[in-house]
Amino acid sequence: MPREFYMKKYAYIGCLGFIAVITTEFGVIGILPQIAEYYKISIDKAGYLLSAFALVIALTGPFMTLLASGIDRKKIMLASIAIFLITGLVSSFSPPFWVLMLIRILPAFLQPVYIATALSVAVSNANDDEKNEFMSIVFSGVAVAMVTTVPFATWISSLWSWEYSFMIQTVISLIALVVIYFMLPSMPVKKKRSYGTQIKILTQPAFILSTAANFFMITAWFSTYSYFSDYLNKAKGMNESMISYMLFVFGIIGVLSTWIAGKMLNKNVTGTMAFFLSGTLIVPVLLYFSNDNLLSIIAVVGLWGFMYSPSFLNASAYMISSAPDSLEFANSLATSFGNLGVTLGTTLGGWMIITRGVEYNPWISFVFGALAFLMMIFRHFYEKRENLKLD
Template sequence: MKKFAYIGCLGFIAVITTEFGVIGILPQIADHYKISIDKAGYLLSAFALIIALTGPFMTLLTSGFDRKKVMFTAISIFLVTGIVSSFSPPFWLLMLVRILPAFLQPVYIATALSVAVSQTEKKYRNQLMSIVFSGVAIAMVTTVPFATWVASLWSWEYSFMIQTIISLIALITIYFLLPAMPVKEKKSYDSQLKILVQPTFIISTAMNFFMITAWFSTYSYFADYLNKAKGMDTTMVSYMLFLFGIIGVFSNWIAGKMLSKNIMRTTAFFLSGTIIMPVLLYFSDGNLIATILSIGIWGFLYSPSFLNASTYMISSVPDSLEFANSLATSFGNLGVTLGTTLGGWVIVSYGVQYNPWIGFIFGLLAFLMMVLRSSIERRQKMTICKA
């Protein structure tokens, strides 16, 4: 049912606004707390690391609860985080309240996807999933750049106020428009955990990890990169985030259609951006028009990355949607952590202009995993045919 998918999308906007809303204001936060940009980046990498370490376990633990209550509880914690953060608390407290919602972020995503596809035919699953995941791109085109723009006018605390408002709207929508959805038949832990030993799923997980690491080695420092490597001020960066996001909304819609036809080719097509973008960004140099065009292409190829990663992983274990997606979220965020950490190290050691080349290396590793999975699947088909 599309209604459920759109409700899930709205909550996803709140989730992404909270997780990635700091990207545009990291330089301001670093200046306020008198810390280096890589330490400010901990606000993103620590959030992602908690998701990576706890996501699958939290999803298993909550798999028997009413789905509406799970979604409502998760967004409630995001709301509290936004409120506390907007008062510019000590950095340790800011870090603590940033970490708290991370425990339920993958739970929310897995539950929202499950709710979205709960009353539909299998052939429409990917399109409904793309509606939920479009929350990523919509946040990038609306709330994230708007919060960055507001922060550029006044101060970074206002960015968290925007996050609070979005979480409140999502919370009210879930409460009034989503019916109670108790789980009728809870799957056993054993039936869900068995996917962890399937070779194609393990390889798909590695592909997800390498792909997200590739993208976030630069995207985590989007504002710092455009400021130092491309000479853009905070206001211009907010415009670029807007461009990035508006193209991303269209990109997610296209990706949803493409995934319904061929998951492997679609994933490979968008993954190619990790190889293409370092070259485009390098040759755009100081040319403003070329840089803007490059950012547009970047937004198009990057935006469906989480949708592609989840769909690619789920396609190897189609009967374990929720648990597989929680693992996709966890390993994707582990990629966010590694990408952000490596990106921060490169900035401090060599300069932010070199960050896209980290993506080039990890993009190649992701492609290697796709080739390996295809090879295994071909051998499996040949074995079945011979039998």
């Protein structure tokens, strides 16, 4: 086996688990109408299965990561994926809706813990100039899931019933669990950092500004991305078949851009963050001027997928760069505030659709993208001032 693969083995294992995690979190999106019909509830109530998941992550992620920081990393990853497996299995039996809601929320408590631990394990054998590339391998699980397992689970459910989507999620979690068990060695924490040492980063202005930049960036993207299909249908006149092709283009390009972002982050974290963040300003303008020209829309969607897909990776790397000694806790905060951004972006996007129309959603992206850039500028000048004090 090539040495390069051996060095990245832990990152690929983390990526596989990430695919299982994302398939469970977002796999429900495509089957919400079927769930609403089955339980005789409104679509917005069925949507709680997604929003409640994100809210639990946002509110509990950092605390759960702190509590788990002294436990063997292999055991943490196994426990996390096992909960996802149980969730998929129980959900596939179409339990009462309150049970479905409860069983959906449970893995959300450990999702940030899994992500933070998988990233920590991935970089455990990496040199400093390789860490961001290894992190990008783990995060590529998001793009891979959005192109493969998530649409596949939705397609299977359209052939039979929504329960089959959860069966697919269960199988993927089982595969990840087996791989982690047999291929990842025991990884006890040799030196546990005190809670106080880790929480200290919350008082650092550079970290606070980085967190705000992450929050605004994710809000910017999800104000439109959450309504991707609705936007292309109503604002650009695409039918369902064409939209499915657009999703495929979006996802395939996203896998490539996540890999490229990992290479770029090894050279310049701030520059990479700024480059991909610029998409929140460029894409809305191009969407506006593309009108209903098919080739123009395809090109813009491709650019959209390229600029959006590494956003969670870039946010984590940017936040860690301001707190390099608290990788796991910083990553859990990146996950939590990212999910807060998902919640706010989705909420604002829904409000815009009701009040003005979905064609105006990209301008929310523009506004919050500008706010994210402002936070980056503030951090730059703060760090510049601190460096001058040291000199």
